Amino acid sequence: xxxxxxxxxxxxxxxxxxxVCVIGIGRIxxxxxxxxxxxxxxxxxVDINADLVKMINSGNYPLKDEPGFDKIFEDVIKxxxxxxxxxxxxxxxxxxxxxxxxxxxxxxxxxxxxxxLISVGKSLGKLLRKGSLxxxxxxxxxxxxxxxxxxxxxxxxxxxxxxxxFSISTCPETANPGEIQNDFxxxxxxxxxxxxxxxxxxxxxxxxxxxxxxxxxxxCKTANAAKLTANVFRDINIAxxxxxAILFENLGIDIIKVLEACDKKYNFETHYPGAGVGGPxxxxxxxxxxxxxxxxxxxGLLKIIRAARETNESMPYHVVELLSDALNQVGxxxxxxxxxxxxxxxxxxxxxxxxxxxxxxIKRLDELQAITKIYDPFFKxxxxxxxxxxxxxxxxxxxxxxxxxxxAHNEFRNLEPSLFMAKLRTPILVDTxxxxxxxxxxxxxxxxxxxxxxxx
Numbered sequence: 001x002x003x004x005x006x007x008x009x010x011x012x013x014x015x016x017x018x019x020v021c022v023i024g025i026g027r028i029x030x031x032x033x034x035x036x037x038x039x040x041x042x043x044x045x046v047d048i049n050a051d052l053v054k055m056i057n058s059g060n061y062p063l064k065d066e067p068g069f070d071k072i073f074e075d076v077i078k079x080x081x082x083x084x085x086x087x088x089x090x091x092x093x094x095x096x097x098x099x100x101x102x103x104x105x106x107x108x109x110x111x112x113x114x115x116x117l118i119s120v121g122k123s124l125g126k127l128l129r130k131g132s133l134x135x136x137x138x139x140x141x142x143x144x145x146x147x148x149x150x151x152x153x154x155x156x157x158x159x160x161x162x163x164x165x166f167s168i169s170t171c172p173e174t175a176n177p178g179e180i181q182n183d184f185x186x187x188x189x190x191x192x193x194x195x196x197x198x199x200x201x202x203x204x205x206x207x208x209x210x211x212x213x214x215x216x217x218x219x220c221k222t223a224n225a226a227k228l229t230a231n232v233f234r235d236i237n238i239a240x241x242x243x244x245a246i247l248f249e250n251l252g253i254d255i256i257k258v259l260e261a262c263d264k265k266y267n268f269e270t271h272y273p274g275a276g277v278g279g280p281x282x283x284x285x286x287x288x289x290x291x292x293x294x295x296x297x298x299x300g301l302l303k304i305i306r307a308a309r310e311t312n313e314s315m316p317y318h319v320v321e322l323l324s325d326a327l328n329q330v331g332x333x334x335x336x337x338x339x340x341x342x343x344x345x346x347x348x349x350x351x352x353x354x355x356x357x358x359x360x361x362i363k364r365l366d367e368l369q370a371i372t373k374i375y376d377p378f379f380k381x382x383x384x385x386x387x388x389x390x391x392x393x394x395x396x397x398x399x400x401x402x403x404x405x406x407x408a409h410n411e412f413r414n415l416e417p418s419l420f421m422a423k424l425r426t427p428i429l430v431d432t433x434x435x436x437x438x439x440x441x442x443x444x445x446x447x448x449x450x451x452x453x454x455x456x
Contacts, residue, residue: 001096001133002167002198009201013208016040021095023120024138025052025084027280027352028173029101030062031180032137034069036099037076039209044091045084056084065351065378068181088120092127097205099135101173105280105354110287112141114148121149125156134168135202139281141228141288142221145170150194162194169193169202170220172227177279178350188213192223231285232305237271238282239308242315245273245452255452256434273451275406275432276315276357278346283309283355315451316360319432320368322449323402326428329447332401334368338425340400341365342393343407344376344384351378358406359385373400377411394423402428408435417444 025045
């Protein structure tokens with residue numbers, strides 16, 4: 001593969017001679033594998049989750065909250081273009097394109113954990129066919145490929161040499177959970193590699209499979225820097241709006257009205273306040289950028305990013321403060337009160353609780369000895385964050401002293417204030433996502449609190 005020119009690559013793609021191995025077939029990896037299989041390429045997915053592998057091979061689509069790929073899944077399984085395995089040793093030697101879609105979470109000290117990539121890198125050094133191409137789709141800090149991953153793969157008995165026996169590139173995924181198919185079809189892809197020839201080859205392959213604009217970057221680290229910059233930009237701006245929201249609460253200003261007005265200006269990009277920033281991307285990406293500056297701590301770099309993280313991580317506690325204030329208004333305290341929490345996913349309409357703000361809210365309420373009832377349409381009757389969730393919305397809010405909307409799931413967007421008035425024991429509603437009309441809530445008789453909703 002690595003010695004092929006553009007014309008040869010296109011011939012291999014059209015003839016189906018490119019054999020693909022996707023290592024890590026979770027939220028992003030499986031849609032990626034499905035996309036390559038749907039393009040007519042024999043694809044194998046590798047994952048340590050034996051239940052997931054069994055589910056895929058039995059034809060049971062696992063990402064029920066990821067629309068659009070279910071039909072593709074059905075087709076590629078039927079046509080035997082995709083199968084899954086837990087054995088990396090079976091898949092890699094038969095493949096000439098290896099895609100890494102592995103998790104890069106944070107440890108307890110907020111340091112990026114690349115152990116999955118490191119472990120797979122060691123295996124690749126033993127299993128790679130000569131001439132293979134590697135694509136790292138996992139989100140990593142700039143320089144990880146050049147400074148660490150290549151040497152890990154090269155350190156093996158086969159004595160493989162990057163640029164000669166194999167080549168490596170990055171194409172960081174940019175898809176939004178819950179909207180992956182739409183993003184795969186529309187968003188440009190960034191491609192950087194250890195040399196220009198590899199960049200061109202990977203660009204041709206991704207253009208063939210996804211049909212989107214391919215942005216060729218100078219190298220791997222620049223491509224990864226671009227991915228992180230886009231997400232850290234969002235994290236910082238959400239923190240900015242969260243800080244304004246707390247100010248406006250005290251000034252009696254409704255931040256939603258402010259943002260609606262600002263949005264009319266051509267160069268304003270609207271971000272909304274909320275209970276915190278969760279998920280596997282934004283919080284982690286900010287810490288990845290911060291980790292890139294290790295050894296430079298004393299030069300004053302990245303103060304804004306550190307401050308943004310501090311603000312966003314404080315928001316779950318601000319939610320509890322709003323709740324406490326509302327309870328105090330009616331002569332109650334958090335201790336002993338029954339609190340109905342609506343939504344625990346980190347984002348709307350997705351079954352995902354990675355770094356979800358709800359976890360910190362629940363932990364704080366436990367510390368204050370509240371009684372929590374939790375409902376999320378994606379986690380019915382489940383054990384989550386050391387609590388058993390409820391099976392229905394009505395069971396959750398009936399008889400509770402207050403309700404807190406944490407996640408803006410579609411199910412919660414059209415709830416009438418009168419419903420809370422009828423079902424709650426005490427008419428308190430805290431809206432952390434700005435989906436409730438506060439004037440309607442007040443008119444209905446609710447004691448209402450919302451992040452940045454000082455106009456009440």
